[in-house]
Amino acid sequence: MTALVGLVALALATPAAARETVEAAAPSSLAVTLYRDPARGVDDAMNRQRPRGFAMITETRQVVLPPGESTIRFTGVAEGMVAVSAIVTGLPGGTIEKNRNADLLSPAALVDGTLGNRVTVTRTNPATGEAVAEDAVVRTRADGGIVLETSQGFEAVRCSGLPEKLTFERVPAGLSAQPVFSVDTRDPTGGTYDVQLTYLAWGFDWQANYVATLAEGGRGDRVNMRLMSWVTLLNDNGQSFENAELLVVAGKLNVVSDFQSLAAPPDARPLSLTCFPIGSTAAGTPIPAPPPPPMPPPMPMMSAAIVVTGSRVARASYEANTPVVVMGEEALGDLKLYRAPERVTVAAKGLKQIAFLDMLRVEARLLYLAGCTPYDDDDEAVPTGMMLATVNDKRHGLGAAMPMGGIAVFEPSSSGEQLVGEESLRDYAVGQDVEIRFGDSSQVFAQCVRSADFDIGQHPTRWNAMHTVLTNANPHAVTVRIGFGYSGSWQLRGLRGTRIKDGEVIYEVTVPANGRRELRWESRQSGATG
Structure with missing residues (x-):
């Protein structure tokens, strides 16, 4: 009995092995399959500001796993990723847990992640141009203002009347400039593996655009024409998918899930400071610069009635x-799948x-x-x-x-x-x-x-x-x-x-x-x- 108690005490005293974090390599292969907005009607154009179609994305990445349990981070997934749809294959120990990181690297997240840690504050004298740097400790979160503890006491950022900037020694753990999806796994021996991450993502759409050009030389009501078509792809996500195998699916797809609410893109929170700007306390907080103007819309379709005369003009056949070179067509049940060449x-x-x-x-x-x-x-x-x-x-x-x-x-x-x-x-x-x-x-x-x-x-x-x-x-x-x-x-x-x-x-x-x-x-x- 005494020996058993000793074994239990020893087990309790032994700390659990830490789960190591592993960064998956950048995708070595990408496949993107686009589905158009299932609710868009025949006469409706794509919504360039808020596309409501979706895509299935398959990434092939290499990971090096240590023995035991580890967390694999897939950096650079689509910000419109529907995390509940994600499937990871190729891991010897399978998937224990899946997570979608909620915060992106942003000014506010950088301050919050450095709470209680040292930063460098640099102030420039506008009269002499001399820059003076000193250490400070971040004492508040970035939800209304930043308070630093310096050798002079507690100070609010941008309330000194001098130009100043903060320099951070490192990026806080868990923050990334790109959306991150992570999975926990277990491998008894460790090793190098090629894994596939497949998921649905919101914020895509596509449509076909046709051009019919009538030929010369028709007889009676018989005419010949050349018919060309282009597939227009729309990606509203902030991530590019380079050198990807591209497929589009046509037909009426039955969709009951609300992908927009399931996607929940990560939040890049801005930094909002409430102190007065340089110069005068009466001027208030500077108004942020306006965002860049949206991309110009495509040339509008002509709405006026245009007529065809009976004239014919000679031209080459x-x-x-x-x-x-055009896309190839394949059957996908009752739908149609088109593959880029x-x-x-x-x-x-x-x-x-x-x-x-x-x-x-x-x-x-x-x-x-x-x-x-x-x-x-x-x-x-x-x-x-x-x-x-x-x-x-x-x-x-x-x-x-x-x-x-x-x-x-x-x-x-x-x-x-x-x-x-x-x-x-x-x-x-x-x-x-x-x-x-x-x-x-x-x-x-x-x-x-x-x-x-x-x-x-x-x-x-x-x-x-x-x-x-x-x-x-x-x-x-x-x-x-x-x-x-x-x-x-x-x-x-x-x-x-x-x-x-x-x-x-x-x-x-x-x-x-x-x-x-x-x-x-x-x-x-x-x-x-x-």
């Missing part, structure tokens, strides 16, 4: 153009564009759009809309998934290529019809006329006599697509060849060059009898 740098607080698609010859139809229901009774002719229609397949020159984004349409002229319209595209899968509306025509007009003189609401079962007049001022024939409303809302008779597309009853008619067409039919509300 698209087959002569050299295709650019080479490593890139995702810069801090920056935008970057990478070539995404380059389709040299896309076959499409140029259609003019008009609508005519009993409620569309026009007093005069109105411009028709214009639309490029194609199919996302190899036969038409596409055959690749097209993520949502903005598209600008250009047409050649005697003065070079000119912008003729812009539109927003939704996600298009392979095999789907792609329709690009890009403005109104100044050459093709439509007038919808209801000849009946009764109230539709009071007589829903009666047929409405309808007709439309289409005019074309172009020197070539055009195709007009007329929409008669949704099939569940209206019935038609007297017009052969109608069909249903996307739930709407439509009819396509050719209007001759410098000519007109007139159509007549009858329409009434669906479900009506009599």
Whole structure:
């Protein structure tokens, strides 16, 4: 019994082995996968000030572990890191505990970390320029003012009326100029290991931007165009990811976590002093310099309606153009994964564009759009809309998934290529019809006329006599697509060849060059009898 008590006493007297802190090396390999803001709609642009997309970041780093327990510090992770998502692989002893450092190196954190320790205060005589330095001890925290203990007693910083600065001997333990993520681990023997740190991070986004350039030499409503697309990447974090393998994911991703609140970026607290500045006590505390102005926004999309004329200008064929290197497409379940062909740098607080698609010859139809229901009774002719229609397949020159984004349409002229319209595209899968509306025509007009003189609401079962007049001022024939409303809302008779597309009853008619067409039919509300 006496021996047992002695062993217990010896165990209590032996201090526990200190856990050694190990700094992981800088990443030797980086992979960044960007996910766009899941709540952003088709017509919404990226929020450059507060992007709400996210990224999955994988870092490969080397660590040298001592025998026993140690704490590994990963310095330079994204400030928008979602710490609860972090996974560390490659450690022989696994992970005991994970931590996200809350404080960054800042003036206030530097003062707080030096509380009770010595600093050097240097004051300069403005009359002679002589600088005098002396030791001092920090006696207060940096939450309103700094009090130092010097050989002259207690003094408040910047209350002497002289220019002064503080010099710190070292950076307090636990502070870093970059965000830090740390894990505790255990290795009985110690050694050198390559480990992978994978985590989600907030403050990213991406979108596709398309440019369609019409070619010369179309026949009738048949046109060819070159379709290029760029992926625009946005990184709002203060960290750059250099020479990274880049991937972007397109499609609707179901996200229920609030990454913004989970990220909780580390705090770089400013130093706020309450004493008077040099010169006069009446002047108050100097106002800090304003922050630098934000980056200028991209050139705005043209909002005015721009029209396309019927003119054609000769130009070299698209087959002569050299295709650019673009991103490769892979399947990721029902989503699409696009991989950059080479490593890139995702810069801090920056935008970057990478070539995404380059389709040299896309076959499409140029259609003019008009609508005519009993409620569309026009007093005069109105411009028709214009639309490029194609199919996302190899036969038409596409055959690749097209993520949502903005598209600008250009047409050649005697003065070079000119912008003729812009539109927003939704996600298009392979095999789907792609329709690009890009403005109104100044050459093709439509007038919808209801000849009946009764109230539709009071007589829903009666047929409405309808007709439309289409005019074309172009020197070539055009195709007009007329929409008669949704099939569940209206019935038609007297017009052969109608069909249903996307739930709407439509009819396509050719209007001759410098000519007109007139159509007549009858329409009434669906479900009506009599």
